[in-house]
Amino acid sequence: MELLYHGTTKKFKNFDISHACEGDGKIKFGLGAYVTESYDSAALYSHNKSRPNEKDHYVITFEAPDLTKDNHLSYNDPIHPSIIKRTEEKLGEIIPDEVKALAKHLRKYVGNRLTGRKGTVKQLYSKSDFESEKAATKFFSEIGLEYYIWPINWKNPTLTNRAVLNADKLRVVRIDKVELNPKDHKLIEGSQKEIPLDSF
Numbered sequence: 001m002e003l004l005y006h007g008t009t010k011k012f013k014n015f016d017i018s019h020a021c022e023g024d025g026k027i028k029f030g031l032g033a034y035v036t037e038s039y040d041s042a043a044l045y046s047h048n049k050s051r052p053n054e055k056d057h058y059v060i061t062f063e064a065p066d067l068t069k070d071n072h073l074s075y076n077d078p079i080h081p082s083i084i085k086r087t088e089e090k091l092g093e094i095i096p097d098e099v100k101a102l103a104k105h106l107r108k109y110v111g112n113r114l115t116g117r118k119g120t121v122k123q124l125y126s127k128s129d130f131e132s133e134k135a136a137t138k139f140f141s142e143i144g145l146e147y148y149i150w151p152i153n154w155k156n157p158t159l160t161n162r163a164v165l166n167a168d169k170l171r172v173v174r175i176d177k178v179e180l181n182p183k184d185h186k187l188i189e190g191s192q193k194e195i196p197l198d199s200f
Helices: 039-045 081-091 103-114 121-126 130-142
Strands: 002-008 033-036 057-064 072-074 147-151 160-164 171-178
Touching: 002 039, 033 039, 039 057, 072 103, 081 103, 081 130, 103 121, 103 130
Parallel strands: 072 147
Antiparallel strands: 002 033, 002 057, 033 160, 057 171, 147 160
16 A cells, blocks of 8 residues: 545545546546645645635545556556456457557547447547546446556656545545645645544
8 A cells, every 4th residue: 555645625534526526627637536646746736726715725645555557547658458458358349559549548438438429539539528537437447447647747757646546445544734835835844733533
């Protein structure tokens, strides 16, 4: 297991996927519980641009499944061959080569196929809606994937953000109330105050 972080204006002990899109209203990287490897990034994400008057900011620390070479789809990296094989077997069709080129193409294509969307291969991997993203997340979770991942910083992709496909696999181990710099919304180091998990 490894530790991952989520920034929020609300204290909670379990993710509820019905609240998806309440942050910035987007699911650009796929439907799931959004977490990050960086505590500082989580603190920054706790600032919600659509609700700038929120005064409380929290970083929730989770235990999560370890990242392995074949349990995730990475935004820019090649797709592991075993994921393609499992996808084709469960979907019951050969995945077109252009879809295999990028994880985001595969995610959108599978979701659109599962929800009965029609169109060219390019149309099926170019756009997706909430229902197709939901279908894709369920599908990939069922074939053993844990994450969609993408870099926190595209110029230095060492650390990642992640969409956890099955939020039930996350376990809260700590909640900190944090203070942010009002100018850039970054963490004020030393402001972290742990909130006892049995206090709410």
